[in-house]
Amino acid sequence: MISIEKNQEIKTAISAIMQSMFDQRNYLADILEYLEKPLTPGMEKKVETILKKYGMPGESLALDERVLTENPYFKNIRLDKIETPTVKYSKDIIPKRTLMNTDFNRQLGKYLFHYHPVGYFNIDLEMPSLKEGNITWMSPAPSEIISMGDGVEKGTGKCLTMGLGIGLLPYLWLLKDEVESVTVIEHNKDVIDLFNKVILPQFNTSKSLEIIHGDAFEYFTDEFLNRFDYAYIDFWESNEDGLVDYIRLMEKKVTLPHIDFWIEESILSLAKQIVALYLITLYQGRSITEFIASLDEDNRRLARKANKFFKKRTEVISTEEELLYLIHDRKLLRELLSVPVSM
Numbered sequence: 001m002i003s004i005e006k007n008q009e010i011k012t013a014i015s016a017i018m019q020s021m022f023d024q025r026n027y028l029a030d031i032l033e034y035l036e037k038p039l040t041p042g043m044e045k046k047v048e049t050i051l052k053k054y055g056m057p058g059e060s061l062a063l064d065e066r067v068l069t070e071n072p073y074f075k076n077i078r079l080d081k082i083e084t085p086t087v088k089y090s091k092d093i094i095p096k097r098t099l100m101n102t103d104f105n106r107q108l109g110k111y112l113f114h115y116h117p118v119g120y121f122n123i124d125l126e127m128p129s130l131k132e133g134n135i136t137w138m139s140p141a142p143s144e145i146i147s148m149g150d151g152v153e154k155g156t157g158k159c160l161t162m163g164l165g166i167g168l169l170p171y172l173w174l175l176k177d178e179v180e181s182v183t184v185i186e187h188n189k190d191v192i193d194l195f196n197k198v199i200l201p202q203f204n205t206s207k208s209l210e211i212i213h214g215d216a217f218e219y220f221t222d223e224f225l226n227r228f229d230y231a232y233i234d235f236w237e238s239n240e241d242g243l244v245d246y247i248r249l250m251e252k253k254v255t256l257p258h259i260d261f262w263i264e265e266s267i268l269s270l271a272k273q274i275v276a277l278y279l280i281t282l283y284q285g286r287s288i289t290e291f292i293a294s295l296d297e298d299n300r301r302l303a304r305k306a307n308k309f310f311k312k313r314t315e316v317i318s319t320e321e322e323l324l325y326l327i328h329d330r331k332l333l334r335e336l337l338s339v340p341v342s343m
């Protein structure tokens with residue numbers, strides 16, 4: 001079993017990790033009151049004070065409209081209101097000065113404080129989206145465009161994505177000279193039919209776009225993924241359902257270098273909290289069994305994976321750097337999440 005030395009450096013690091021988790025919880029509670037509401041000048045001042053209090057980057061909350069207006073998808077593709085038995089395209093007006101998340105969780109500092117960047121536009125925005133019941137699968141909103149930026153940039157040769165949505169990523173890939181073809185796996189036939197009817201005719205491309213009706217988990221194999229030069233997996237709505245799907249994918253133990261996962265940093269921020277709490281419990285010499293039992297079902301599964309993973313390791317952790325490596329290293333976390341545990 002891994003062990004954590006009781007020295008001053010580790011003691012200080014553990015208090016800093018715990019403080020960063022409290023700060024994150026307090027930040028979320030503070031900012032929630034203002035999100036998705038048009039800001040009055042007074043509210044804007046309060047939001048700025050909150051951002052300053054937690055050491056957030058960025059000077060102004062007012063966003064540059066060009067993030068949207070110069071995005072080729074937002075500019076060129078129209079989604080008319082239309083419904084199928086399971087999904088629909090709809091259009092919402094986002095009033096000017098509405099405070100919104102502009103990206104998913106990002107780490108700030110070296111511990112466990114993660115935050116959503118926020119901002120507003122000075123114009124009313126007509127925002128189309130793909131909805132299935134209460135789930136908004138996709139819209140060309142700043143948070144989607146910004147969080148997908150890396151995946152767009154890395155697309156080259158034969159590209160694969162899992163999750164069609166409104167075809168934002170396929171469209172941006174097809175515009176790139178380096179991209180030869182795009183393949184998409186989508187499990188909802190209505191999403192595919194709607195896309196073929198409304199969106200595809202607006203794609204002005206001679207390159208191959210193949211949409212396969214199927215389940216992402218079935219296609220997530222070495223053999224299939226190796227047919228492509230780059231793959232971007234994006235079939236979840238946010239980090240919470242994303243973590244559940246991401247763990248299922250990790251359990252398949254595919255470790256290819258050319259695959260990325262949408263909002264992976266944000267998804268892992270949830271797993272890191274449990275890994276950190278597990279290591280703190282170990283350091284404090286408290287009962288791991290009681291710690292695991294105190295968690296809800298999803299987190300219990302995560303903690304059991306951490307327990308099985310760290311039980312097999314034998315190193316002694318004696319510095320902050322070594323401790324933070326166990327919490328933050330992406331390769332290590334992917335391996336930890338791939339550990340099988342019974343339900």
Ligand SMILES: C[S@@+](CC[C@H](N)C(=O)[O-])C[C@H]1O[C@@H](n2cnc3c(N)ncnc32)[C@H](O)[C@@H]1O
Pocket residue numbers: 137138161162163164165166167168169170185186187188191214215216217234235236237
């Ligand atoms: C967030 S959207 C994808 C957005 C897309 N990247 C885009 O650029 O528009 C997620 C999509 O994944 C699909 N989906 C959900 N679970 C799936 C699964 N198990 N297999 C395949 N597709 C799935 C949903 O129907 C939805 O169309």
